[in-house]
Amino acid sequence: MTKITNLTLLLLLAASLTACNTTTHVLIGKKRPPIMPEEVKLYTNPPKKYEQVAVVDANSVNTFRLTQQGAMDATIARLRHAAAALGANGILLNNVGNAPFATVTQGSAYGTANAVAYGNSAYANFSGNSMAMTSTLMMKTAGGMAIYVLEE
Numbered sequence: 001m002t003k004i005t006n007l008t009l010l011l012l013l014a015a016s017l018t019a020c021n022t023t024t025h026v027l028i029g030k031k032r033p034p035i036m037p038e039e040v041k042l043y044t045n046p047p048k049k050y051e052q053v054a055v056v057d058a059n060s061v062n063t064f065r066l067t068q069q070g071a072m073d074a075t076i077a078r079l080r081h082a083a084a085a086l087g088a089n090g091i092l093l094n095n096v097g098n099a100p101f102a103t104v105t106q107g108s109a110y111g112t113a114n115a116v117a118y119g120n121s122a123y124a125n126f127s128g129n130s131m132a133m134t135s136t137l138m139m140k141t142a143g144g145m146a147i148y149v150l151e152e
Helices: 002-017 068-085
Strands: 023-027 041-043 049-059 090-118 121-151
Touching (some): 068 121
Parallel strands (some): 041 090
Antiparallel strands (some): 023 049, 090 121
């Protein structure tokens, strides 16, 4: 059983290390000098006057957070970091949610075989059992428009 557990952990580690990028952006406006991520505000409704900077996306892959809220906090922090690097002082959120990033299958099997010989005849009895479990690992995602707010 220890070998199966070690194999599962190895597969999880490999999946997390080879998973997709944690942040992406597509520049569509003017890039400005970088600012501190703490200066980036989140908006669910557009401010009065702003300029679009980039479309930004982030996820929680490789955050190793134990709670759903912790994973989302890490995702939002990544989103703020990406916007701040472009000089955007706001993010107009348009999607927040979950997405699958890996499927892990673990299985085990055992069996027994008994053979008995009587003279010129042999009798064999085979029995066994197997079990498999598949899990889909989820990640938190967030995305939106990195903006430069001119007036709130």
